Amino acid sequence: MDTSSPTVFVNGELLKLYMGRRVRTVVQVIRNEGGAVVGQSTDNQQLTVKGPNQSVPVMNFMEVIGVADGPQSIRAEICTDFGSNFDTASYNGLCKLANGQFKNLFL
Amino acid sequence: MEKLPTEGGIARILANPSPDSASDVPEIVLQVVDLKPIGNSSTRYTFMASDGKMKVKAMLPTHFASEINSGNLQNLGLIRVLDYTLNSIPNQTEKALIVTKCEVVASSFDSEIKSEVKKEAEMENEAIKVNKEEAAPSIVLKPKQETVVKSAMQIVKEERGNAAPAARLSMTRRVHPLVSLNPYQGNWTIKVRVTNKGNLRTYRNAKGEGHVFNVELTDEDGTQIQATMFNEAAKKFYPKFELGKVYYISKGSLRIANKQFKTVQNDYEMTLNENALVEEAEGEVFIPETKYNFVKIDQLGSYVNSRELIDVIGIVQNVSSTLSIRRKSDNETIPKRDITIADDSNKTVVVSLWNDLATNIGQELLDMVDTSPVVAIKSLKVGEFQGVSLSTVSKSVVQINPDLPEALKLRTWYDSEGKGASMASIGSDMVSPNAKNGARSMYSDRVFLSHITSDPSLGHDKPEFFSINAYISLIKGDQTMWYRACKTCNKKVSEATDSGYWCESCGKSDDQCSLRYIMILKVSDPTGEAWLSVFNEQAEKIIRCSADELERIKNEEGDDQYQMKLKEAMWVPHLFRVSVTQNEYMGEKRQRITVRSQALVDPATESKYLLEEIAKLSV
Numbered sequence: 001m002d003t004s005s006p007t008v009f010v011n012g013e014l015l016k017l018y019m020g021r022r023v024r025t026v027v028q029v030i031r032n033e034g035g036a037v038v039g040q041s042t043d044n045q046q047l048t049v050k051g052p053n054q055s056v057p058v059m060n061f062m063e064v065i066g067v068a069d070g071p072q073s074i075r076a077e078i079c080t081d082f083g084s085n086f087d088t089a090s091y092n093g094l095c096k097l098a099n100g101q102f103k104n105l106f107l
Numbered sequence: 108m109e110k111l112p113t114e115g116g117i118a119r120i121l122a123n124p125s126p127d128s129a130s131d132v133p134e135i136v137l138q139v140v141d142l143k144p145i146g147n148s149s150t151r152y153t154f155m156a157s158d159g160k161m162k163v164k165a166m167l168p169t170h171f172a173s174e175i176n177s178g179n180l181q182n183l184g185l186i187r188v189l190d191y192t193l194n195s196i197p198n199q200t201e202k203a204l205i206v207t208k209c210e211v212v213a214s215s216f217d218s219e220i221k222s223e224v225k226k227e228a229e230m231e232n233e234a235i236k237v238n239k240e241e242a243a244p245s246i247v248l249k250p251k252q253e254t255v256v257k258s259a260m261q262i263v264k265e266e267r268g269n270a271a272p273a274a275r276l277s278m279t280r281r282v283h284p285l286v287s288l289n290p291y292q293g294n295w296t297i298k299v300r301v302t303n304k305g306n307l308r309t310y311r312n313a314k315g316e317g318h319v320f321n322v323e324l325t326d327e328d329g330t331q332i333q334a335t336m337f338n339e340a341a342k343k344f345y346p347k348f349e350l351g352k353v354y355y356i357s358k359g360s361l362r363i364a365n366k367q368f369k370t371v372q373n374d375y376e377m378t379l380n381e382n383a384l385v386e387e388a389e390g391e392v393f394i395p396e397t398k399y400n401f402v403k404i405d406q407l408g409s410y411v412n413s414r415e416l417i418d419v420i421g422i423v424q425n426v427s428s429t430l431s432i433r434r435k436s437d438n439e440t441i442p443k444r445d446i447t448i449a450d451d452s453n454k455t456v457v458v459s460l461w462n463d464l465a466t467n468i469g470q471e472l473l474d475m476v477d478t479s480p481v482v483a484i485k486s487l488k489v490g491e492f493q494g495v496s497l498s499t500v501s502k503s504v505v506q507i508n509p510d511l512p513e514a515l516k517l518r519t520w521y522d523s524e525g526k527g528a529s530m531a532s533i534g535s536d537m538v539s540p541n542a543k544n545g546a547r548s549m550y551s552d553r554v555f556l557s558h559i560t561s562d563p564s565l566g567h568d569k570p571e572f573f574s575i576n577a578y579i580s581l582i583k584g585d586q587t588m589w590y591r592a593c594k595t596c597n598k599k600v601s602e603a604t605d606s607g608y609w610c611e612s613c614g615k616s617d618d619q620c621s622l623r624y625i626m627i628l629k630v631s632d633p634t635g636e637a638w639l640s641v642f643n644e645q646a647e648k649i650i651r652c653s654a655d656e657l658e659r660i661k662n663e664e665g666d667d668q669y670q671m672k673l674k675e676a677m678w679v680p681h682l683f684r685v686s687v688t689q690n691e692y693m694g695e696k697r698q699r700i701t702v703r704s705q706a707l708v709d710p711a712t713e714s715k716y717l718l719e720e721i722a723k724l725s726v
Contacts, residue, residue, distance in 0.1 A: 097718075
């Protein structure tokens with residue numbers, strides 16, 4: 001397992017703390033704009049996802065793994081369709097815990 | 108300066124009857140006892156010179172009379188003998204000590220000083236003797252002397268008063284902590300407060316009629332013990348013991364407590380008979396803090412119908428008016444009031460206050476309900492009315508806004524979150540553990556497998572219920588998976604002689620029977636593993652086919668397919684509602700865990716539950 005660049009679990013709020021770092025998050029696809037996808041993060045912020053693999057249908061959930069290149073933008077390397085059944089509250093809770101008191105378990 | 112008579116001083120004087128000069132006289136301090144004037148003289152005084160062991164008749168120099176007249180030296184005072192002679196009295200074996208020079212060391216003393224440690228009784232006698240002795244001179248003495256004696260008496264009384272506590276402590280009043288009492292050590296005294304007083308009950312048994320009453324005693328450390336008194340002792344001590352007062356008790360007897368009747372946590376119980384000593388302690392300040400062991404409202408489920416009394420603390424949200432309930436047994440009407448309390452487990456529960464608690468405390472709470480007071484209640488019975496209900500008993504104690512850290516914590520929680528939060532009653536969680544919304548109830552009394560397996564005494568009395576989240580880790584294919592059941596009543600049928608099956612309870616025979624699952628599964632969770640007994644309904648959901656179908660697969664499609672079916676069921680996480688009981692099997696006590704209901708783990712709800720639990724960890 002390659003642990004050289006650990007990917008941080010982020011939501012909209014936490015994305016700006018990890019600028020330039022490898023991050024992963026789940027967004028709900030709102031619309032497709034040319035090469036970019038606008039998604040709603042689990043804490044209801046609008047994020048822009050640039051990059052290939054944009055075949056996730058609108059209203060589905062998509063996991064994005066990439067580099068944070070802006071306070072609300074990610075340059076995606078991998079996008080995965082998580083389907084339509086996803087509990088945003090739990091994921092949000094996970095992000096908060098993974099970056100809060102249990103940070104050492106993740107990074 | 109010595110304030111005590113010199114030990115052996117008299118002996119020394121007797122040994123050296125006529126010292127050559129004052130310098131030869133060693134420092135001898137003697138107590139002046141029995142001081143009285145000779146005849147009507149106001150200048151010549153006679154007394155008994157005491158060194159604590161011996162006494163000798165003595166006379167004071169005339170020039171010293173002024174000291175006595177002024178009150179500088181009184182009876183029971185101390186003098187240092189500077190010069191003396193010892194004269195032989197004609198016709199008497201005794202000697203007389205003529206003190207020629209002396210000085211006052213102490214003008215008066217509380218009593219005659221003797222060198223042995225006195226018992227209080229003796230001291231009292233001494234004091235009485237002294238008083239009597241004093242009384243005698245006061246009659247004989249001239250009026251002028253009366254003033255002296257009176258003040259001496261006063262001083263003696265005062266000194267006695269001051270000495271009294273010291274005297275008391277020095278005797279067998281060494282207070283033993285309740286926790287150190289045992290039936291094999293008889294000589295103890297305890298200092299306790301009456302924290303509960305029972306009623307004087309009359310009973311009838313083979314020997315006739317008797318009276319009994321008991322009290323609950325608590326000492327400074329918080330240890331409690333129950334004391335019982337019968338017949339004469341009951342009548343004697345019933346009026347003596349008052350709730351809340353502190354007493355010194357000794358000469359009681361101890362024995363092992365009868366677990367059936369005991370109300371306090373103590374291996375022993377005390378009996379007091381007529382010989383026991385009970386003395387009220389004056390002005391005692393120690394108030395043993397009511398020791399609480401609070402249970403959070405969301406944990407009450409496991410105490411339902413248990414004999415154990417529990418304590419709770421919560422914010423009062425609602426107070427009902429007083430209701431009168433008629434007791435069926437004797438048609439007596441008892442007042443009752445229901446209050447709703449909430450705590451930071453985000454659950455509410457209803458507490459029923461009975462009798463005095465309903466009328467007095469209940470009214471107080473009603474008046475202040477708008478301030479959302481904190482209430483702490485000790486010794487509540489947990490019932491299953493409306494799921495979970497709490498009820499006061501005669502020994503329950505209610506404290507409003509107590510000075511406890513838990514109270515403060517609740518106050519801050521309520522002011523910040525609790526006030527606005529909509530909280531569910533814990534009762535509603537418990538009402539139907541096998542409800543259609545089975546998944547919801549899988550979150551009450553959630554435990555890990557280790558909680559069940561590590562405690563072999565669980566469920567020894569009544570079955571205890573828990574929820575668990577575990578993976579199926581093994582289904583043994585070679586066990587008896589099912590039994591033949593009657594199609595109508597599902598009970599076991601036996602094979603009838605003329606083919607077909609005979610059902611005992613229905614009383615008829617049938618060609619057909621159904622197969623119903625009865626199996627044991629092994630489950631695992633992060634803390635360990637356990638074997639669960641599973642019946643038809645739940646087993647069908649786990650294996651995902653009926654018993655009949657499984658048998659068909661086994662017989663028609665071969666063993667491989669059968670094993671495959673079982674394998675597919677393994678390593679699937681399930682939520683189980685289980686009951687734990689203890690039964691004896693071949694003389695050994697075994698724990699039996701039976702599945703009452705089952706549900707698949709819903710990741711979203713489970714995650715929510717986990718997040719809640721994680722949040723609780725960090726508090």
